[in-house]
Amino acid sequence: MPGQHNLVPAKSSNTKNQKSVSVSILKSAGIVTFFTLLSRIMGAVRDLFIANIFGAGMVTDAFIQAFTIPNVFRRLTAEGSMTLAFLPIYTEIREQKSAEEARRFASRVLGLILLGTGLICALGMMSSSQLVWLFAAGFAGDVAKFQLTSDLNRLMFPYLIMVSVVAWSMGILNAEKRFAAPAAAPIFLNLAIIGGAIGLAPWLERPIEGLGWGVLIGGLLQVLLQIPSLLKVKQPLLPKVFWSDQEIMRLLKLLGPSLFGVAVYQINIIILRNLASFLPDGQLTYYYNASRLTEFVLGVFAFAIATASFPELSLQKARTDWLKVEKTLRFSFHTTFLIVFPATAGLIGFAEPIVSILFRHGAFTWLDVQATAITLMLFASSIPAVAAVRLLVAFFYAMQDTKGPVRASLLSMILTGGLGWWLSGIWEVAGLAMALSLGAFGQLITLIWLLHRKQLPLRKFWSLKVLARYFFAAFLIGIGVWRISQQNDWELGPASSTNWLLCMITLVSSGLVYCAIIKLTGDPYLTDVLNKFRKRFKI
Numbered sequence: 001m002p003g004q005h006n007l008v009p010a011k012s013s014n015t016k017n018q019k020s021v022s023v024s025i026l027k028s029a030g031i032v033t034f035f036t037l038l039s040r041i042m043g044a045v046r047d048l049f050i051a052n053i054f055g056a057g058m059v060t061d062a063f064i065q066a067f068t069i070p071n072v073f074r075r076l077t078a079e080g081s082m083t084l085a086f087l088p089i090y091t092e093i094r095e096q097k098s099a100e101e102a103r104r105f106a107s108r109v110l111g112l113i114l115l116g117t118g119l120i121c122a123l124g125m126m127s128s129s130q131l132v133w134l135f136a137a138g139f140a141g142d143v144a145k146f147q148l149t150s151d152l153n154r155l156m157f158p159y160l161i162m163v164s165v166v167a168w169s170m171g172i173l174n175a176e177k178r179f180a181a182p183a184a185a186p187i188f189l190n191l192a193i194i195g196g197a198i199g200l201a202p203w204l205e206r207p208i209e210g211l212g213w214g215v216l217i218g219g220l221l222q223v224l225l226q227i228p229s230l231l232k233v234k235q236p237l238l239p240k241v242f243w244s245d246q247e248i249m250r251l252l253k254l255l256g257p258s259l260f261g262v263a264v265y266q267i268n269i270i271i272l273r274n275l276a277s278f279l280p281d282g283q284l285t286y287y288y289n290a291s292r293l294t295e296f297v298l299g300v301f302a303f304a305i306a307t308a309s310f311p312e313l314s315l316q317k318a319r320t321d322w323l324k325v326e327k328t329l330r331f332s333f334h335t336t337f338l339i340v341f342p343a344t345a346g347l348i349g350f351a352e353p354i355v356s357i358l359f360r361h362g363a364f365t366w367l368d369v370q371a372t373a374i375t376l377m378l379f380a381s382s383i384p385a386v387a388a389v390r391l392l393v394a395f396f397y398a399m400q401d402t403k404g405p406v407r408a409s410l411l412s413m414i415l416t417g418g419l420g421w422w423l424s425g426i427w428e429v430a431g432l433a434m435a436l437s438l439g440a441f442g443q444l445i446t447l448i449w450l451l452h453r454k455q456l457p458l459r460k461f462w463s464l465k466v467l468a469r470y471f472f473a474a475f476l477i478g479i480g481v482w483r484i485s486q487q488n489d490w491e492l493g494p495a496s497s498t499n500w501l502l503c504m505i506t507l508v509s510s511g512l513v514y515c516a517i518i519k520l521t522g523d524p525y526l527t528d529v530l531n532k533f534r535k536r537f538k539i
Helices: 015-054 058-077 082-096 099-126 128-135 137-141 143-156 159-175 180-203 209-232 246-277 283-301 303-318 322-349 351-359 366-380 383-398 403-427 429-454 464-485 497-520 524-537
Strands: none
Touching (some): 015 058, 015 283, 015 303, 015 322, 015 524, 058 128, 058 283, 082 099, 082 159, 082 246, 082 303, 082 383, 099 128, 099 246, 128 137, 128 143, 128 246, 137 143, 137 246, 143 209, 159 303, 180 209, 246 283, 246 429, 283 303, 283 322, 283 366, 283 429, 303 322, 303 383, 322 366, 322 464, 322 524, 351 366, 351 497, 366 429, 383 403, 383 429, 403 429
């Protein structure tokens, strides 16, 4: 609000200092991107095994729905709210007090997390049937499907505790500019699930439970991976609980609105999954596979920038260096769109070939490929909005403002839920994907409006000219890859070497053409990215 921030910006940093911030963000984002790419590849391999062994049917739908439930609680209790509220306070304590005090604060937060998630886990396991009904009321008409989903949910719920500890570790390590271990953690989850599908499933009375045991083993491996990095930053691993602690009370105060905001987002998921549960068998699998591919692009090409920027923004806010805040936000915003626009165009224009290459084998039919591709095109249209929302939400949290994201999430919930109910009755699972995309754009518009109203000591941090340049180049790329996709028969899927070759050549060449178009305009953000790439690989 006007007059809310009367801070005088810190002394202007010179160009060299600001350049070092950009390089730091790109370096950190590169680490996150590398491990996220490996993780997403392993996730795709995991989905290939699941699709090949179990197909698109009742048991797969049951596993997907059951695994959704602890993941929703994970986002509520850990990375969706706790991490975002925790990191800025941790950074502020470290900068304004001492590193030792920040570590003591982190130990108390760990105690809070273990106590809270342990209680939620116990309640979740005891009320598994009620949770399944809440998330998938449509399963109630099939007793076997409902019971299997409930049993799988009960089996996997302890994963919540382990992944919450990983999220706590991520907050500490990211604040200390260590990104590798948290980013690599999901790789071990995917490996464990694959191991469960291959090594455990054949020996179990209900083979799908092998995936559930894989989830638990993967969660334990994720926790163990964090320990060496935590010891390097001298973080004690023993939890402490002090309810009267001033900083913990401050964290809980920030958590109130943030929990509500994340809860609103998770209600969106519950609504959409519930609507999907009323659709014919296989529709939920189309939804899942399409959303996974979209998350792949977001995780590799967009969220890495937000993850790397968040500690920088929190640090600059703690030092009240508004000039650096502004420049960091501008750099992150433009770099995000530089990457996500062509990724979105490629995913939309080349949807059918991508789905065919990844899933057209075993029990996954050509009709399944076509249905998943349509759903993917609609999901992919949300990528620019979701990427921008992720960055702006990180900015709000770095400013220790949790109310803005809540308001935007509330609007998104109303929009997504209403449109999902209406459109799913017309286009089934494709309608749900469209509703999610429209809701994401509504959330983005709201966040931009709220940011404008805050009247922080920041100038405009985006350029319509730059964004239009990226959009136009990506549009040309999208048209090109779509025309190529129409010149080949993709029904053979990965069994055809021609399909593999054409897919790889198309995606690589389209990326190079996009870079060439942007390079001709003299874009400084692409130059920064390419310079970092050349330096990293000594090109």
